[in-house]
Amino acid sequence: MKKEFYITTTLPYVNADPHAGFASEIILADVRARFEKLQGKEVIFNTGTDEHGLKIWQKAQEEGVDTQAYVDKYAAKFDELKEMLELNYTNFIRTTDENHKKAAQELWKRVDANGYIYKKQYKVKYCVGCELEKTDSELVDGYCPLHPGKELEIIEEENYFFKFSALQDKLLELYKSNPNFVVPNKRFNEIKSFVERGLEDFSISRLKSKMPWGVPVPGDDDQVMYVWFDALTNYISTLGWPDNQENFEKFWGTKESPNAIQIAGKDNLRQQSAMWQAMLLAADLPTSKQVFINGFISVDGQKMSKSIGNVISPKEMVEKYGIDGTRYLLLTKGTFGEDNDISWEKLTTKYNADLANGLGNLTSRVVKLSENLDLEIEKKENIFDEANIKLVESFDLDKVLENIWNIVREDNKYIEDTKPWELAKNNEAEFKNVMQKLLNDLTLIAQMLIPFLPETAKKIQKALETKERVILFERIR
RNA sequence: CGCGGGGUAGAGCAGUCUGGCAGCUCGUCUGGCUCAUAACCAGGAGGUCGCAGGUUCGAAUCCUGCCCCCGCAACCA
Numbered sequence: 353m354k355k356e357f358y359i360t361t362t363l364p365y366v367n368a369d370p371h372a373g374f375a376s377e378i379i380l381a382d383v384r385a386r387f388e389k390l391q392g393k394e395v396i397f398n399t400g401t402d403e404h405g406l407k408i409w410q411k412a413q414e415e416g417v418d419t420q421a422y423v424d425k426y427a428a429k430f431d432e433l434k435e436m437l438e439l440n441y442t443n444f445i446r447t448t449d450e451n452h453k454k455a456a457q458e459l460w461k462r463v464d465a466n467g468y469i470y471k472k473q474y475k476v477k478y479c480v481g482c483e484l485e486k487t488d489s490e491l492v493d494g495y496c497p498l499h500p501g502k503e504l505e506i507i508e509e510e511n512y513f514f515k516f517s518a519l520q521d522k523l524l525e526l527y528k529s530n531p532n533f534v535v536p537n538k539r540f541n542e543i544k545s546f547v548e549r550g551l552e553d554f555s556i557s558r559l560k561s562k563m564p565w566g567v568p569v570p571g572d573d574d575q576v577m578y579v580w581f582d583a584l585t586n587y588i589s590t591l592g593w594p595d596n597q598e599n600f601e602k603f604w605g606t607k608e609s610p611n612a613i614q615i616a617g618k619d620n621l622r623q624q625s626a627m628w629q630a631m632l633l634a635a636d637l638p639t640s641k642q643v644f645i646n647g648f649i650s651v652d653g654q655k656m657s658k659s660i661g662n663v664i665s666p667k668e669m670v671e672k673y674g675i676d677g678t679r680y681l682l683l684t685k686g687t688f689g690e691d692n693d694i695s696w697e698k699l700t701t702k703y704n705a706d707l708a709n710g711l712g713n714l715t716s717r718v719v720k721l722s723e724n725l726d727l728e729i730e731k732k733e734n735i736f737d738e739a740n741i742k743l744v745e746s747f748d749l750d751k752v753l754e755n756i757w758n759i760v761r762e763d764n765k766y767i768e769d770t771k772p773w774e775l776a777k778n779n780e781a782e783f784k785n786v787m788q789k790l791l792n793d794l795t796l797i798a799q800m801l802i803p804f805l806p807e808t809a810k811k812i813q814k815a816l817e818t819k820e821r822v823i824l825f826e827r828i829r
Numbered sequence: 830c831g832c833g834g835g836g837u838a839g840a841g842c843a844g845u846c847u848g849g850c851a852g853c854u855c856g857u858c859u860g861g862c863u864c865a866u867a868a869c870c871a872g873g874a875g876g877u878c879g880c881a882g883g884u885u886c887g888a889a890u891c892c893u894g895c896c897c898c899c900g901c902a903a904c905c906a
Binding site for chain 1: 831832833834835840841842843846853854855856861862863864865866867868869870871898899900901903904905906
């Protein structure tokens, strides 16, 4: 088996603070990365920030700050998640990094050299009222919703286009020969039918005069890259591509043996599983190995949005539930790939039930009962069985945690059935037997929790060693 | 006929691919226990699986039609 493991999240766009949805994505990746590390693999876990594009440029202008200063501020906010959520990512790439820009230009050149880029007149609709370009999807009945009745101007602009349409067959072939290329299956079906319906070439550049905040197009001073083309390249620029070919092959893989795992939200299905793969194919580079598509988080049945004012941020969650509490709650909010609904009330209920009353209380019972005992604890080698490994590999991490919590439940019942506090008084031998099992189980739980709740795992192990009682999770309210 | 997802106990969900006793967590009611974080354990109540038809010995699951909710509709990350 290959010794190297590569996983990447999508890069969040730096026009808003981190929210629970992205936190969920990056925690999933974090658990997987820690898990693979435990299996003895060398791991690269990539994340970062997407910092180019019109929106960011405009926002910086609005705030009257230098664009670079603006993106620096936001990049720092996202990098703070590392400590906030106890993440172990190895790479944090910013699309404004010099080596990234170079890589994006190199990718462009290769795609171009292979004949997949061409120049074309492109008509944009322009609302004079807003002084802004409008896309068809923004229009209502052909008019700008803010200025109904005002005719839109048509402006012609020359842009570079990517021959997405020419890669339809190659993409379909990729999907066909990799039956688990996109997970879950329903998303795979969705992207397959999208590609089968036919692809349209898309614009991959903008006029620099209108939008200066982008990576310059090689050999054309008047144009900058459209943000997607630039941003997607991060997955390989982070590995030092194109200069460091060895590192690239080690982690990204080769055509024969692709190695890159990607995780993304469902809004990114097309970009990650079709556009980016097409770009790689066009540049004659290996594709990703697998793309995992996560669902969305809603709050009390409503879309999480600034205007509704129901955004749940990882920061608030950590303040309330602690790091591992937050990790646990985001990991167990529902089935991977489905949309999951959360609310403060539900989160608190689950926190109290599973963490305080469940794991926390069990630890507290076992440590107290074993206070005066000095038993040798059996440490298992292969803590994850075949079934659990499979679940981790398909990102069904909630199911693995459920399996761990079944041990918690069994042990609570076992204590009730055997009444060790009575045995301690009248049956020393049996008392030791019972406690041996409980200590072994709790040790196993702690070992299994390492990738999921790293701090808690340590605390349990420490409590078992020192016999000092510890409150793992304070009850809320 | 634009694309896709969803409708299963008071709440949240799993089960649907591959048909075989309708399951889990929370809540609720009753009882038990005292090692533990007002926790823990046992038992109970609660469901015409969105609706209507079809296939089958048998349908939450497969097929057809309909109703309702939610995303997305590509140069907007």
